[in-house]
Amino acid sequence: MRDQWGRTPRELFLLWWNRLRLDIRFDAKGWRSRLILHERYRKIVRATKLLLTAIGLLSALVEFSSIWLSFIFGIGVWLLTTGVEKVIFSYNSLFVYSMPDFDINPDLWLGAFFGFAEPPGAGPQIPVVGWIMGDVEYAKKVHALLLRWAYGQRNDEEDNIRASVVTLDDNEYIFFCYPNINRKSAKDYFKAVEGERRKVSLTDVQNKQFALLIFGKRCQITERSYFPTFRQRYRDGVPYLFRLVTLTANGEPEAIPGIADLTLHNLKIKSRVELGRTDIEHDLLRIQGV
DSSP: OOOOOOOHHHHHHHHHHHHHHEEEEEEEETTTEEEEGGHHHHHHHHHHHHHHHHHHHGGGOOOOSSSHHHHHHHHHHHHHHHHHHOOEEEEEEEEEOOOSOOOOOOOGGEEEEEEEEOOOOSSSHHHHHEEEOHHHHHHHHHHHHHHHHHHTOSSSTOEEEEEEEEEHHHHTEEEEEEEEEHHHHHHHHHHHHHHHHHTTSSSEEEEEEEEEEEEEEEEETTTTTTTTHHHHOTTTTTEEEEEEEEOOOSSSSSOOOOOOOEEEOOEEEEEEGGTTTHHHHHHHHHTTOO
C-alpha cells in the first residue's frame, strides 16, 4: 500500500518520526539539559507561560488544607515556570544544491565500470571509474550537472562531488553520486542565516537542511566484473578519473565526443554493514528498506 507519491507506510512512519525528532529534542550538557522546540511552538510556549503565571497569582486566593500542601503547590508551579522559561527555539534553514534542468531517466544509466589506465609516461596506473550511459544527449546533460556541482572545475580539488559504492553482498552493489553537503558555499549560507537570526534572538538554534539530488544505480557483480579487483587495489584518497561512456554495437565502452573526464578526489567503498550514522547512504538505504 502506497500513498499518491509512492511512499510505503514504513517510509511515512520514518519521515514522521524524523520530523518529530527534529521538532522536539533535548540537548544534554553534563547535569544540565534544555528542551529545544521548533519555533512553530513559540505561541504555545508563550501561552503556557501566561497560564502558569495566572495560576501562581490565583493560588494566593486559594486556602489550602495545610501549609505543606501550599508549599508543594508553589514549588511545583515554580519548577514548571522555570522549565518553560528555559525552552529554546529552533528554526529551519534550507540550502538547495544545483538541480537537473532535465528529466531524470534511470533507464538511461546502464551501469558502472572500474579500471586502471596507463599514464602517458612512466608512473603508477590511474584509477578510472565511470558510468555506462544509454544515450549520448542524456549523458551530456548529466555531465553538465556534475560540472555545476563542481562549480565548473573538471579537477574537483575542493571535493564538491561525492561518489560511493556500497556493496549489498558478493553479487550486488549500489553506486551513489551526490554533491558534498559540507561544501564551502553551504557553510557560508548557513553562517549568513545564523548571523541574521542573531539580530533577533541570541538563543535560537538553527536546523540545517539540504535539498539535493542523489544518483543511485543498483549493479550486479558478475564473473567478468573488475570491481572486486579494483576494490582490492584502490586506496582511499587517491584521485581518479570519472568518465561517462556509451556502448558500441559490439557492447564495448566508447568515449563520448565533447565530454571530458572529471578528476574526483573522494571515492567511498564500503559494505552495507560498515555504514554508520554519519554516512548519508546509511539513512537513504534505511528509509528504502535495503
